[in-house]
Amino acid sequence: MSGTASVVSGEAKTVQDTADASPLFRPARLGALRLPNRLVMAPMTRNRAGATGVPEPIMATYYAQRASAGLIIAEAATPNAVGATYPNIPAIYDDTHVAGWRRVTEAVRDAGGQMFLQLQHGGRVGHPETSGHHPVAPSPVPLPDTVFTPSGHQEAVVPEEMTAEQIAATVADFAAAARRAVDAGFAGVEVHSANGYLLHQFLSGATNRRTDGYGGSVDHRIRFTVEVVRAVAEAIGPDRVGVRVAPGVTANGMREDDVEAVYPALVGELRELGLAYLHVVFADPDSALFRTLRAAWPGTLIANPALPWPGPLPADGGRDAGERLLAAGADLIALGRSFLANPDLVARMRVGAPLNPIRDAHLMYVGGETGYTDYPTLV
Numbered sequence: 001m002s003g004t005a006s007v008v009s010g011e012a013k014t015v016q017d018t019a020d021a022s023p024l025f026r027p028a029r030l031g032a033l034r035l036p037n038r039l040v041m042a043p044m045t046r047n048r049a050g051a052t053g054v055p056e057p058i059m060a061t062y063y064a065q066r067a068s069a070g071l072i073i074a075e076a077a078t079p080n081a082v083g084a085t086y087p088n089i090p091a092i093y094d095d096t097h098v099a100g101w102r103r104v105t106e107a108v109r110d111a112g113g114q115m116f117l118q119l120q121h122g123g124r125v126g127h128p129e130t131s132g133h134h135p136v137a138p139s140p141v142p143l144p145d146t147v148f149t150p151s152g153h154q155e156a157v158v159p160e161e162m163t164a165e166q167i168a169a170t171v172a173d174f175a176a177a178a179r180r181a182v183d184a185g186f187a188g189v190e191v192h193s194a195n196g197y198l199l200h201q202f203l204s205g206a207t208n209r210r211t212d213g214y215g216g217s218v219d220h221r222i223r224f225t226v227e228v229v230r231a232v233a234e235a236i237g238p239d240r241v242g243v244r245v246a247p248g249v250t251a252n253g254m255r256e257d258d259v260e261a262v263y264p265a266l267v268g269e270l271r272e273l274g275l276a277y278l279h280v281v282f283a284d285p286d287s288a289l290f291r292t293l294r295a296a297w298p299g300t301l302i303a304n305p306a307l308p309w310p311g312p313l314p315a316d317g318g319r320d321a322g323e324r325l326l327a328a329g330a331d332l333i334a335l336g337r338s339f340l341a342n343p344d345l346v347a348r349m350r351v352g353a354p355l356n357p358i359r360d361a362h363l364m365y366v367g368g369e370t371g372y373t374d375y376p377t378l379v
C-alpha cells in the first residue's frame with residue numbers, strides 16, 4: 001500500500017515539476033473567467049453539423065473530450081444564412097441552432113471546460129448551392145479558386161457588392177448571433193476577422209475596391225470590422241468578446257499589401273472597447289508587427305504560433321513555439337491541430353507524453369466519428 005502511495009506521489013512530483021517548468025500551465029484570467037492553464041483550443045471547422053447548421057450531438061462529445069483546454073474556441077458558426085461557407089458548418093441565427101449549441105456547452109461545462117464561439121461570415125467564400133443565397137462581399141472580386149459545395153468543388157462565383165443596407169443588417173446579425181451564443185451557454189464570442197472571410201475581405205485593398213466610407217483608405221477599410229465588434233460588444237458586454245486577426249495570411253486567396261498600416265490602426269480602434277482578447281493567427285515572436293501589436297494591445301493577447309502548415313506538426317505539438325510566444329508577451333497560446341488529434345493535449349504536454357499525429361487529414365472536414373471523436377487519450 002505504502003509502495004503504491006510512493007509511486008503515485010513520485011509520479012505526481014514529476015508531473016508537478018514539468019508543469020512548474022512551463023508557463024503554459026499557469027492559470028490566467030480572461031474577462032470574468034479563470035482559466036486553469038494557458039492552452040486554448042483554436043477554432044476549427046469540422047463540418048459535422050446538420051444540413052441546416054444545427055450542431056449534432058457528436059459535436060458535444062468531441063468538445064467535451066477536449067474540456068481540459070484552458071479555453072475552447074468553438075469552430076466558426078455563421079451569423080446568418082448568406083454567410084455560410086461550406087456544407088455542414090454550424091450556424092447561430094435561430095432557436096434550433098441555440099438548442100443544438102446548448103447541448104455542446106452543457107457537455108463541456110459538465111466536463112469542467114469553458115467555451116467561446118467563433119462568429120464567421122464567409123463573404124465571397126461561399127456558394128449558392130451551399131447557402132441558398134448568392135454570396136456577398138465588399139466588392140465583386142471572386143475567390144481565385146474553387147469552393148467546396150455539397151456536390152464537390154466548384155468554381156467560385158462573383159459575389160455581389162454589399163449595399164450600405166446589407167452592411168448595416170450584417171452588423172446587426174453579428175450582434176444578434178452573439179446574444180444567441182450567450183443564450184446557448186457560451187462564455188463569449190470571437191469575431192472572425194481573419195483567414196480571408198468577410199471581415200478580412202474588407203480589410204484588404206485587393207478584395208475591397210469600394211469608394212464609399214467602407215473602402216479606400218485604411219480608416220475606411222477597418223471600419224466594418226470595428227462596427228461589427230462594437231455592436232457585438234454592446235450586445236453582450238465587451239469582456240465576453242474577442243477578435244481574431246491574421247495579418248498577411250494568404251488563406252482563401254487573400255493578399256494584403258499594407259499590414260503595417262492596417263493592423264496597428266485596427267488595434268488602435270479596438271483597444272478602446274475593453275475587449276476580452278485579441279487573437280493573432282500564425283504569430284511569430286520575432287516579427288516586428290507582432291511586437292507592435294503586443295505593445296499596442298493593453299489586454300489579453302492570444303497567439304496562435306506559426307507551425308508548419310499543412311504539416312507535419314513538431315513532435316512537441318507547438319509547446320516550444322508557445323513558450324517562446326509567452327516570453328515575447330503573449331498571454332495565452334492557441335493550438336489547433338494538436339488539440340484535434342489529442343483530446344488530452346494538456347495532460348500529455350504536462351508529462352511530456354508523445355502526441356498523436358493527425359491521421360486521415362481528409363477526415364478533418366467531413367462527417368462522422370472517424371478522425372473526430374476516436375483519437376485516443378493516454379489512459
Ligand SMILES: Cc1cc2nc3c(=O)[nH]c(=O)nc-3n(C[C@H](O)[C@H](O)[C@H](O)COP(=O)(O)O)c2cc1C
Nearest residue numbers: 042043044045075076281304307335336337338364
Ligand atoms: C481542420 C481545421 C479547421 C479550421 N477551421 C478554422 C475556423 O473555423 N476558424 C478559424 O479561425 N481558423 C480555423 N482553422 C485554423 C486554426 O484555428 C489554426 O489557426 C491553424 O490550424 C493553425 O494552428 P495549428 O498550427 O496549431 O494547427 C482551422 C484549421 C484546421 C486544421
